Amino acid sequence: MASFVSTDCILPIGFVRAQDGSFAPTSILHFHNSPKTLSPLSFSHSLRASEIKPRIAVQCKGGSSLAQTNAVRNLTGSVTRTQGLRFAVVVWVPGSFEIGVVAARLGKSGKYHAILCIGAVIRGDTTHYDAVANSAASGVLSASLNSGVPCIFGVLTCDNMDQALNRAGGKSGNKGAEAALTAIEMASLFEHHLK
Numbered sequence: 001m002a003s004f005v006s007t008d009c010i011l012p013i014g015f016v017r018a019q020d021g022s023f024a025p026t027s028i029l030h031f032h033n034s035p036k037t038l039s040p041l042s043f044s045h046s047l048r049a050s051e052i053k054p055r056i057a058v059q060c061k062g063g064s065s066l067a068q069t070n071a072v073r074n075l076t077g078s079v080t081r082t083q084g085l086r087f088a089v090v091v092w093v094p095g096s097f098e099i100g101v102v103a104a105r106l107g108k109s110g111k112y113h114a115i116l117c118i119g120a121v122i123r124g125d126t127t128h129y130d131a132v133a134n135s136a137a138s139g140v141l142s143a144s145l146n147s148g149v150p151c152i153f154g155v156l157t158c159d160n161m162d163q164a165l166n167r168a169g170g171k172s173g174n175k176g177a178e179a180a181l182t183a184i185e186m187a188s189l190f191e192h193h194l195k
């Protein structure tokens with residue numbers, strides 16, 4: 001389930017060990033509840049835990065955990081609320097290495113709410129597998145981040161064909177179908193909650 005939490009919290013990003021053995025934050029970012037972006041409102045150095053008057057409990061002694069604030073919303077995508085959503089499927093490119101650039105072009109077109117990327121990389125005798133598999137993954141991720149449109153990684157990376165067939169509708173399920181559901185959920189999340 002994809003979810004997005006907007007909170008009003010104080011986020012310690014570093015700790016020092018105090019003389020009594022407790023941990024105190026060395027720097028604090030104070031975030032304000034903003035569903036769109038978390039933007040630090042203030043940045044205070046070397047605040048000690050005793051100086052913080054948080055709206056949340058910051059447990060520093062023996063570890064650090066942030067209690068939930070009193071303003072938390074979970075935004076989730078839906079696999080049923082899909083009216084009007086448009087999808088592109090990248091599958092018939094020469095190889096998985098080429099998926100990323102096609103996904104990026106489709107994402108930037110503004111025509112689609114999500115791009116589903118489907119492929120299978122099967123290990124051979126050389127290290128070429130690693131180059132292709134890693135490039136396919138980074139290519140799809142870059143397409144997402146650069147276009148702002150969810151590009152879903154539905155590329156099998158397997159040591160042999162049996163592994164691939166088992167994940168393409170065999171005894172290990174259908175990773176392509178799972179990726180398709182992820183595409184729907186992400187498109188719905190973006191369309192209904194993150195515009």
Ligand SMILES: Nc1c(NC[C@H](O)[C@H](O)[C@H](O)CO)[nH]c(=O)[nH]c1=O
Nearest residue numbers: 094095096097098119120121122132
């Ligand atoms: N061996 C596999 C490949 N290799 C081809 C590359 O993806 C790429 O098309 C080529 O290197 C030219 O840029 N592709 C797969 O998708 N699966 C493989 O098992």
Ligand SMILES: CC(=O)[C@@H](O)COP(=O)(O)O
Nearest residue numbers: 122123124125126128129
């Ligand atoms: C993923 C690949 O590129 C790989 O299947 C190529 O096979 P080989 O390493 O035997 O050339």
